[in-house]
Amino acid sequence: MQRWDRIEAFVAVVRLGTFAAAAGELSVSPSHVSRLVSQLETQLGTxxxxxxxxQIHLTxxxxxxxxxxxxxxxxxxEAEAALNDLQARPRGLLSLTSxxxxxxxxxxxxxxxxxxxxxxxxVRMQFTNRQVDIIDEGFDIAIRMGRLEDSSLVARRLCERHEYVVGAPAYFAHISQPHALAELVHHRCLVGSRDHWRxxxxxxxxxxxxRGAWQANSGxxxxxxxxxxxxxxQLPxxxxxxxxxxxxxxSVLDAYRHADTAVWAVFPRHRQRSPKVHRFLDHLVANLSNRLPGQHSS
Known part of the structure; x- marks a missing residue:
């Protein structure tokens, strides 16, 4: 049991940022928390x-x-939450990012x-266009679009999504519409959060x-x-x-529109059996398509 006490103290210190905050959560003194962490380091030999x-910093x-x-x-x-709620009704904190x-x-x-x-x-929601490390930052779920890169996470497809290359009639009054990808070099491209189009x-x-003279990380x-x-x-x-x-x-270059742009929910493997995560993902799958333009016809 001593080893688990030491590990619990270490996790609390890192998660909360200080020995004092960890001591408050564990209902012990800061010196006791410090002693437990030191004992754990001695035990592990590092x-x-x-x-x-x-401040504290992780090695x-x-x-x-x-x-x-x-x-x-x-x-x-999560196991304790499931046992405490035999009817598996969602409870506790649901944290997500998109x-x-x-x-x-x-x-x-x-x-x-x-x-x-x-x-x-x-619930805790964080909306940001940066790629969030959901395990490190403590999120249950992240909503992501397109091809997924992180194979360590479980992914569930939520709905379809399509991207278009578009321009206004006023723009095309001065330049012909492109019909091949090579023609993009002759056009003024509005650059978003990425400088490549798929x-x-x-x-x-x-x-x-x-490339273009205009750029912003805002849809x-x-x-x-x-x-x-x-x-x-290029916009969804x-x-x-x-x-x-x-x-x-x-819309132009429709013949080159790629299909790998679906909306996904990704989450850590140990969240798979969480009642709150499972029920919420079912809720998203059942309802998200109905909210998006054009989904009913696809």
Whole structure:
């Protein structure tokens, strides 16, 4: 039992950032927490933390050990939650992250609907366009688009998503529409958070680097610039379909549109059996397609 006490103290210190905060959570003194961590380091034969008067930092060995131990403790908490709730009703904290605009428009309303059905839940949502390390930052679920890179996470497909290259009639009044990918070098391209656009050529994924005098890491800003005729933009369906229908935007290079743009939920393997995660993912699958433009017809 001593070893588990030491590991619990170490995990609490790293998760909360200070020995004092860990001591408060564990209802012991800071000196006792410090002693437990030192005993663990002696037992393992390696330093886990760099200590200064104001901060702590993980050593390389400590970072590896923390990730493994954190997953064990998370697993224990999920097991206890399942046993304490025999009816498997979602409870506790549900934390998730998503790209900003997609999360605000489509994920947040579905989270709020889910909370109305399961009032015992708490929720934490973070909307950001950076790639979040969901294990390191303590998230249950991340909503991601397109091809997935991290094979260590479990993925569940939520719905389809399509990307269009679009321009306004005012833009095409001065330059002809492109019909091949090589023609993009002659166009003003509006650059978003990535400087390459994704296409499919005879079923093979291809990325084309684009350049232009305009760049922003914001989908709404890209949409506004394209509507005002400033250049071509590659944007997902939920931004552009109403403008394509009205004629305010024109879609080009449709023959090269790639299909690898689905919406996914990814989560750590030890979250698979969590009632709150399982129920919430079912809720997203059942309802997300109905919220996105054009999904009913695909």
């Amino acid at each position: 330093a886990l933390l760099y200590r200064t008067t104001r 390389d060995e400590g970072r590896l050990y923390y990730h493994q131990c954190r997953q064990l403790f998370d697993g224990f908490r 790209a900003t605009t997609f999360g605000e428009r489509f994920i947040a309303p579905l989270v709020n609907d889910f909370l109305l059905e399961h009032p015992r839940l708490e 296409f499919a050529v005879e079923g093979v994924r291809r990325e084309v680097r684009v 709404p800003a890209l949409l506004d610039a394209s509507l005002k005729g400033l250049g071509l933009a 369906d939920y931004y552009v379909e109403e403008h394509l229908a009205s004629g305010a935007l024109i």
